[in-house]
Amino acid sequence: MRLRKTAQRTPIILVVDDTPANLTLMRNILEPESYKVLLATSGEKALELLTKITPDLIMLDIMMPGIDGFETLARLKKIPSAKDIPVIFVTAKNAVNDVVRGFELGAVDYITKPIHRLEALARTRAHLKIQHLIHVERMQSEQIRAIINNISDCVLVSNKNGAIESVNPATEHLFGYVEDVLCHKNIAELLNYQGRPTDFINVLLNHDSDDPWWQHPSGKAANGKTFPIEINVREMYTHDPCFVIVIQDISLHRHEIDQLHHLSETDPLTNINNRRHFEILLTQSWQHCKRSNQMISMLFIDVDHFKSFNDKYGHQAGDSCLQAIATALSTALSRGVDSVSRYGGEEFVVILPDTDKAGAQTVAKTMLKAIEQLNIPHQHSTFGYVTISVGIATCDYDADHTRIKSANALLKLADKALYDAKALGRNRFECL
Ligand SMILES: [Mg+2]
Structure with a gap:
């Protein structure tokens, strides 16, 4: 399945500086590169603007009357729609303390005055690219999460010993436990496996195994009821081995087959x-x-x-x-x-x-x-x-x-x- 691509649009860059000449300079550097540039002459004005618009990048001067760049940054980190926007400090000062403080407050980079056109553009491009990749990844994982949360199949993640680490709502519904309880169980318990629980993942991975469990694959709900299932297990190659287990309740299907069989006889x-x-x-x-x-x-x-x-x-x-x-x-x-x-x-x-x-x-x-x-x-x-x-x-x-x-x-x-x-x-x- 291909995930939906996110539409590319012209990046918006907010430049905050109390010196009009600096604003003009930045605009002259950025606009010819097809960026949309917004200007603010103070921290207060920038924060006000951020309640209405969400730029892709902020260039922030440190030394400003009123609230300075550090304070502006600290406050914008409290605005939910603005807290993830990358901020690049623009400062005449490059004292180590200022730089460290800026990074500690959540800035992603800094450039020093006097501004060099090529340096400013290179840093802008790099951070917009990172921001775009983060955005794409977030969108894709949101799409995947929405799919997993809404499908009727049970999706569970377990470690190599079968200890359950996460489940989707369909799993809670089918087995009759909430996620917190399921995450303290072993998959062997849910699937009625009589052997050693830590061996179960290997049994599941090996469809041709002559383990008796494969004769009637079934699940066992909180109320003690068992039901026939179809199951698919796949190893995810993360640094810590984990397994994605997809389970379907096929009772209805089995019941229909049994009924048809009965009718035909x-x-x-x-x-x-x-x-x-x-x-x-x-x-x-x-x-x-x-x-x-x-x-x-x-x-x-x-x-x-x-x-x-x-x-x-x-x-x-x-x-x-x-x-x-x-x-x-x-x-x-x-x-x-x-x-x-x-x-x-x-x-x-x-x-x-x-x-x-x-x-x-x-x-x-x-x-x-x-x-x-x-x-x-x-x-x-x-x-x-x-x-x-x-x-x-x-x-x-x-x-x-x-x-x-x-x-x-x-x-x-x-x-x-x-x-x-x-x-x-x-x-x-x-x-x-
Ligand atoms: Mg200034």
Whole structure:
């Protein structure tokens, strides 16, 4: 980012001298060099002028009636808008004491009378140049400070041991501490680092480090809450090594990603896995079972006479019925690796990794019972309430891989078993 350049304008020089001939001389030296020259015949007049105008340089005579040059200088140093203007003494005296006193009062230089044109110009140019550079540097650091104070990212400066030296307002806001408190902390404490605090800067500088901290970079606020962060650390090459640390809270971003992820995997009606996610789970489970030579079972479930349920009780009741069934089926699964998904309409599928036929039958029985216990009235069912039919397919990869060649073949087999369960009277399971 380029900082804004400060506009160059014609420098203004204020010349203060009680002798009109000296004023004229200085004007004749300075004006041809394109400086704007203001004249004052006394210290009092100069001070009055300084309340209205801010010159870039002041040439100040020492010996003057009324307040002399020293007093004028002492007073102008008390005017906020004038105190930083460079002052060059112009004096006939070059006694060491006067020169020392002038510098002590804050003058930047002195020239002696009689005035030599080239010397006066050289000193004027040199001090205007210095003044300009100071001004540019001040403007730039003000611009940088304004940017740092107003950005939403946290900016911290720490020493090589991680001791915090300064922070911007965003850091105070995010972590819930004021700057004074933060400046007594170590960055390791704010970022929840469990290792030795003095090692932390090196961990931060080394993105590829296998330090466990990098698995979940997070910050910890005053209220104890932790949040995911993105972090950037850079060493500043000053005489004392220090580090600029920029931190962004990415909770919102992470939350949005999690939400999108959840939406893409979830059936909106029943809040269980959708078919798309089921297909991913099935491929994963099949690969895993193949690799580790485990058995895998699958249940294909259909709600009995669901079309007539909808016709009789309406689609809203139908939706509630599917929601209740989805919840009951999920509750019937006790292991984390098992999953139930809505396959479509009133069909559900269950994947049971590392499960043999007997295990799958136990799950099917539990599910049939759970649906019975829902006791949802259904006039068009021979049972008088809503029931399900379950088809079970089990694959022992070693023994069955010629019969069941793929995850899809397993699914088809479970569907076929479901067809048998329907044919044999519903509210039951069949295995293949
Ligand atoms: Mg004088």
